[in-house]
Amino acid sequence: xxSIRMLSFRxxxxxxxxxxxxxxxxxxxxxxxSHSASAELEVSISYLQLxxxxxxxxxxILPESEDSGLRGAELGIDDSNTTGRFLKQKYxxxxxxxxxxxxxxxxxxxQYKNGQRLFISNAPASTLIALRSQLPDDALLFNSxxxxxxxxxxxxxxxxxTLASRAMLTDALAQWLKARRLEKVLIITGNQPVxxxxxxxxxxxxxxxxxxxxxxxxxxxxxxxxxxxxKEMPLFTQTDEYDVVFIADERGDFGEYVLYNTWYPRPVVGxxxxxxxxxxxxxxxxxxxxxxxRFNDLANRWMTSKDYAAWAAVRSIAEAVTRTxxxxxxxxxxxxxxxxxxxxxxxxRKLNYRSWNGQLRQPIPLIHPRSxxxxxxxxxxxHPVTELDTLGFDQRETRCHG
Amino acid sequence: xxxxxxxxRCHLLPLTAAMxxxxxxxxxAQAYVSNEKDDTISIIDLETLEVTExxxxxxxxxxxxxxxxxxxxxxxxxxxxxxxxxDLATKEIIKELPSGEDPEQxxxxxxxxxxxxxxxxxxxxxxxxxxxxxxxxxxxxxxxPEGMAVSPDGKIAVNTSETTNMVHWIDTSTYQLxxxxxxxxxxxxxEFSKDSKILWASSEIGGTVSVIDVETRQIFQKLTFEIKGxxxxxxxxxxxxxxxxxxxxxxxxxxxxxxxxxxxxxxKVEDYVLxxxxxxxxxxxEDQTQLLTTNGISGDVSIIDLDRMKAVKSIKxxxxxxxxxxxP
Numbered sequence: 001x002x003s004i005r006m007l008s009f010r011x012x013x014x015x016x017x018x019x020x021x022x023x024x025x026x027x028x029x030x031x032x033x034s035h036s037a038s039a040e041l042e043v044s045i046s047y048l049q050l051x052x053x054x055x056x057x058x059x060x061i062l063p064e065s066e067d068s069g070l071r072g073a074e075l076g077i078d079d080s081n082t083t084g085r086f087l088k089q090k091y092x093x094x095x096x097x098x099x100x101x102x103x104x105x106x107x108x109x110x111q112y113k114n115g116q117r118l119f120i121s122n123a124p125a126s127t128l129i130a131l132r133s134q135l136p137d138d139a140l141l142f143n144s145x146x147x148x149x150x151x152x153x154x155x156x157x158x159x160x161x162t163l164a165s166r167a168m169l170t171d172a173l174a175q176w177l178k179a180r181r182l183e184k185v186l187i188i189t190g191n192q193p194v195x196x197x198x199x200x201x202x203x204x205x206x207x208x209x210x211x212x213x214x215x216x217x218x219x220x221x222x223x224x225x226x227x228x229x230x231k232e233m234p235l236f237t238q239t240d241e242y243d244v245v246f247i248a249d250e251r252g253d254f255g256e257y258v259l260y261n262t263w264y265p266r267p268v269v270g271x272x273x274x275x276x277x278x279x280x281x282x283x284x285x286x287x288x289x290x291x292x293x294r295f296n297d298l299a300n301r302w303m304t305s306k307d308y309a310a311w312a313a314v315r316s317i318a319e320a321v322t323r324t325x326x327x328x329x330x331x332x333x334x335x336x337x338x339x340x341x342x343x344x345x346x347x348x349r350k351l352n353y354r355s356w357n358g359q360l361r362q363p364i365p366l367i368h369p370r371s372x373x374x375x376x377x378x379x380x381x382x383h384p385v386t387e388l389d390t391l392g393f394d395q396r397e398t399r400c401h402g
Numbered sequence: 403x404x405x406x407x408x409x410x411r412c413h414l415l416p417l418t419a420a421m422x423x424x425x426x427x428x429x430x431a432q433a434y435v436s437n438e439k440d441d442t443i444s445i446i447d448l449e450t451l452e453v454t455e456x457x458x459x460x461x462x463x464x465x466x467x468x469x470x471x472x473x474x475x476x477x478x479x480x481x482x483x484x485x486x487x488x489d490l491a492t493k494e495i496i497k498e499l500p501s502g503e504d505p506e507q508x509x510x511x512x513x514x515x516x517x518x519x520x521x522x523x524x525x526x527x528x529x530x531x532x533x534x535x536x537x538x539x540x541x542x543x544x545x546x547p548e549g550m551a552v553s554p555d556g557k558i559a560v561n562t563s564e565t566t567n568m569v570h571w572i573d574t575s576t577y578q579l580x581x582x583x584x585x586x587x588x589x590x591x592x593e594f595s596k597d598s599k600i601l602w603a604s605s606e607i608g609g610t611v612s613v614i615d616v617e618t619r620q621i622f623q624k625l626t627f628e629i630k631g632x633x634x635x636x637x638x639x640x641x642x643x644x645x646x647x648x649x650x651x652x653x654x655x656x657x658x659x660x661x662x663x664x665x666x667x668x669x670k671v672e673d674y675v676l677x678x679x680x681x682x683x684x685x686x687x688e689d690q691t692q693l694l695t696t697n698g699i700s701g702d703v704s705i706i707d708l709d710r711m712k713a714v715k716s717i718k719x720x721x722x723x724x725x726x727x728x729x730p
Contacts, residue, residue, distance in 0.1 A: 082525050082545045083566035086582045287564060287588070290522055290546050297523075322567075322584070344565065344587035344607040348657070349635035387633070 041089045043080075043327045045314060046116050047073045048108055048131075049145070050123035051099040057253040064304060069122040069144055070095055071299040072307030076314025078298070089321055091314070101127050105134055112139055117329040120144050120313045122306060129155050140329040142316070144309035149201055153393050156357040156400035160336065162316070163309035164364055166201040168392035169276040172364035172376035173246075173269055174205035175390070179378040182243040182267065187216040188236075188258065190249040195219075198271065199248035209381075215239035219254050233261035246270045273368070276376070279308030280367045288346040312345055312360060316353075319343055348375070354389070357400040361388040431688045432729050434475065435696060435703055436463040437720025443477070444719040446694075446703065448687055448728070451715055457493055460486050464724045465507040465550075469532075470514040472729050476532075478505040478519070485519060487532070490729070500537055502528035506548055507591075511574060512556040518572075520547035520561055527561050527570075529577060539577035543570045549591040553598040558616065562589035562603060569603050569612075571619060583619050585612045591683075593642040593651075595666075602651060604639035611639050611653055613669060623669045625653070625662075632658050641683035645690055650708075652693055654681040661695060663711055677704035677713050682723070688730045696723035 049069055065071075073093055080091040094116070096107050104123060108131055111119075117138060121128050122145030129151070132141055143151060143161045152165050177183065185206060189199040199216075206213055217236065237245060237258070245262050247270040249255035255272035267273060281292060281302035291311075295303040303311075320332040320341065335341055337358070342350040347363045354361060366374045377387040383394075395401075430449030437444060441463060445455040460479025467476050468490075475488040478501070485501040485508065488494065501508075502521035505528075509518045516538065519528045525545055529538040544566025552559045552574065559572040567589060571581040586608025593602045594616070601614040613623035627637045638656035644666060645652075651664040657680050663673040678697025681704070685694050693706040697716075703726060705715040 079545050079565055083563075083568070085542075086544065086566070086568060086570075087584075287546070290564075293523055342587050342608065344567070349638075350587055350607045350609070386635070 039088070041084075041087075041321065041325070041327050043084075043089060043091045043118070043317065043321055044116065045073070045077070045091065045093050045118045045120060045317060046108070046111050047093055047095045047120045047310065048104060048123065049095070049097040049121075050101060050104045050127050051097060052124060053099065054251045057251050065301055066097075067299070068304045069306035069310045070097070071295070071301075072144075072303065072309065072311035073120060073314050075295050075298050075307075076311040076318070079294075079311075080314060080318035083318065083322065087322060089318075091318060093314075101130075105130060109134060112136070118317055118332075120310055122310065124148075125151050125155075128159065132158055138329055140317070140333050142313035144313050145306060148197065149393065152357045152359050153398040153400065156398065158358075160313070160316070160353060160358040160360070162312040162360045163305060164276075164278045164362060165359060165392050166198050167204065168359075168362075168364055169278075170198065170202035170270075171205040171208070171391045172276040172366060173274070174202065174209040174211055175376045175378040175381050176274075176366055176374055177211055177244060177269070178209045179380070183210070184212050184214045184241065184243045186237060186239055186242040186245045186262075187213055188219055188245065188247050188249075188255075189216070190219050190247075190251070190253055190255075192251060192253075194250045195248040195271075198250055199246070202246055202248065202270070214242045219249065221254070229257035229261050233258055234263045237261075238263040242266060244269055245273075247272050274366055274373055275368070276364050276366050278305035278362070278364070279303060280305070280365060280372075282367050282370065282372045283346070283365050285372070286346050286348040291346050312343065312351075315345065316341075316343055316360075354395070356395045357393070357398055359392060361386065361391075363388065364391060433685065433687075433694050433703065434466055434468075434727050434729065435719045435723045436466045436477065436725045438462055438464055438698070438722035438724040440720035440722070441479075442720045443475075444723070446717055446719070448692075451705065451717055453717065453719060455493075456720065457488075459488070459495070460484060460498075465505070466725045466727055467508065467510055468727060468729055469510070470512075476508065476510070476517065478508055480504050480506055480522070485517065485530070497535065499530045499532060499535055500528075501530065502526055502537075502540065507550045509550040509552045509559065511552045511559075512554060516574070518550050518552055518559045518561070520550045522546050522548065525563070527559070527572065541570075541572055541577060541579055543579070544568050544582075549589060549603065551592040551594055551601070553594045553616065554596055555598040557598070560592050560594075560601060560603075562592055564588045564590065564606075567605075567608075569601070569614065569619075581619050583612075583614060583621065585621070586610045586624075590640045591642050593644055595644060596646065596648070602642045602644065604642050604653060606638045606640055606656060609634060609637050609639065611642065611651075611664075625664060625669060625671065627653070627655060627658075627662050627671060627674075629655075629658055629660055629674050632660075640681070641695075643684045643686065643693065645686070645708075647690070652684055654684055654695060656680055656682065659697075661693070661706065673711050675706050675711055675713055677706065678702045678716055683725045685726045685728045687728055694726050694728065696726045698722045698724065 077093045120142045125146045125148035147166045247255040320335045381390045433446040435444040443457045461481035465478035477486040485499040487497040489496045504523040506522045527541045544563025546564035549562035561570045569583040586605035588607040603612045611625040612621045637658040641654035643652045651666045653662040660674040678700035680698040695704045702716045704713045707714045
């Protein structure tokens with residue numbers, strides 16, 4: 001069994017028929033290497049991405065790159081191989097991207113049958129849940145693509161999450177609003193389910209940290225705002241007086257047009273304006289400048305939150321391989337979830353995973369497109385274990401127990 | 403500017419013993435501080451404790467060191483991708499050495515010629531002959547090489563790689579990588595004991611200092627730190643400095659804004675001294691009665707009185723002071 005697990009996939013992704021055809025010849029060297037004491041430890045990681053069509057949006061000027069996530073995984077592999085050559089470890093990545101969920105799941109199943117055990121998924125919550133229930137328990141699965149809170153509170157078995165959850169993001173924002181005494185909030189929510197999930201997460205944070213919601217509005221217009229925002233938006237935002245406008249518009253449909261067009265001249269926060277993120281190009285403290293420049297050399301673009309999450313997943317695996325000298329997925333899983341695990345990930349402190357739901361604890365940068373404004377947790381928000389657990393769902397707030 | 407030129411003139415004259423003595427008392431020691439975000443070096447007069455001069459240098463100066471005879475200053479100008487050589491008599495940059503990309507820290511071999519430079523962006527250590535400007539070797543190391551030191555006996559060079567979490571051991575006679583020691587997360591700085599037998603390596607994110615036996619390359623002590631009211635994750639060791647008498651190791655704890663005073667014989671932490679914000683690197687004054695620290699966020703240098711183990715003065719320098727070295 002262990003020899004099969006060491007089977008290594010290489011770029012470009014191996015399609016199903018090829019895999020089947022080559023399996024016997026691929027297995028042979030793997031078997032041989034596993035018996036030789038001085039052999040390299042081979043670690044093969046599968047990155048699977050379900051391309052999501054978010055539909056047409058009004059503000060389509062700067063779309064997110066299609067390989068957002070993948071290039072982060074690639075950098076993680078490069079970083080790990082630079083380290084691995086001193087420890088006789090070899091990391092390889094197989095990547096598969098599709099816009100068809102059944103193909104996504106079939107590929108994962110095929111890879112599992114062929115010995116793959118380490119998976120990184122960049123897919124929406126429902127696909128991830130299907131993937132987890134399809135894969136047997138010994139497959140180690142990372143979620144680098146979905147911020148859905150239900151993955152951290154309900155369906156939390158057997159997944160490690162490197163992307164911050166929506167609740168972590170909105171809690172980070174709510175703490176900052178409280179710290180800045182911007183306590184009266186107007187909420188504007190888009191018409192997508194993800195937008196509703198985002199504002200729901202924020203409402204929870206607002207209650208937790210003592211903010212007051214003065215009005216809530218749903219964005220339902222389909223008019224092209226690009227030329228009329230200045231006329232429409234002030235009227236739309238004319239409510240009881242607020243200190244700040246919170247926007248839930250994950251796709252970037254209308255949110256960009258709220259800034260500077262509100263009835264009261266107030267800051268805009270949320271999915272636009274001051275934005276909480278897992279990662280952004282403007283993060284350069286704590287040695288992050290080096291990570292950003294390595295990423296830019298590799299991908300020739302800015303590193304996104306999904307790139308960072310995929311990078312952190314690969315680096316978590318590599319860190320566990322280094323400290324346990326093993327590529328066994330169950331040993332790695334155990335180590336990653338233990339108190340001994342620590343990941344240096346350019347956020348100013350060591351990161352580890354929440355034992356109850358597998359979420360990577362991490363500070364959340366609050367950014368505007370050209371600069372880092374702050375990083376939460378904010379000073380003074382205390383927690384008996386770690387202030388990082390003031391962001392997102394704490395153990396007693398979930399049904400997850402490890 | 404006044405004192406060095408006086409010195410130069412003194413040297414040209416036939417000196418009587420009395421004049422020499424007078425010259426020495428007039429010449430206070432100086433501290434050189436690299437200001438990472440200002441592209442400058444601040445010079446502090448250690449008698450008046452004032453900044454007497456600010457020199458423009460290459461982009462993002464970080465590691466700095468003197469030649470063994472204090473005639474030259476070497477500067478890692480990280481974003482200019484070069485090591486600059488400054489003539490300290492004229493304060494002019496006289497040469498730029500081929501350092502490899504993004505030089506961050508470096509160490510000068512006791513032979514006063516070979517400079518070992520870590521290239522942070524390229525996972526390399528570059529060895530340069532400072533006289534001929536020739537690159538003698540480039541050695542592959544881990545991701546984000548940072549700390550650099552050459553043993554006082556000249557036999558071994560060590561480098562730390564921040565993302566690989568290793569101490570890499572380089573044989574200075576063959577320029578070959580001979581061994582690696584795994585340490586805690588994000589190793590930043592390495593410092594040899596005077597007898598070349600012990601190596602101290604700080605791990606910033608791991609929050610520890612590993613004390614390593616040079617002979618076996620095994621960790622035999624691991625220091626941890628605890629300061630009341632500061633979360634353990636914020637205690638991030640960076641600079642390490644050992645006193646010549648073998649009594650103390652000082653560890654700069656970064657965002658914890660304290661320097662740990664460690665008994666270098668028992669490896670016990672004896673005290674914590676509060677300094678400026680985000681303390682990074684350190685150096686002693688001439689007679690080792692004071693320790694100077696660079697504090698990046700507060701943009702100043704703290705002076706610790708080592709008899710009282712207390713910071714007694716802070717001196718404003720440029721933005722993000724990184725390294726500090728003292729010239730007697």
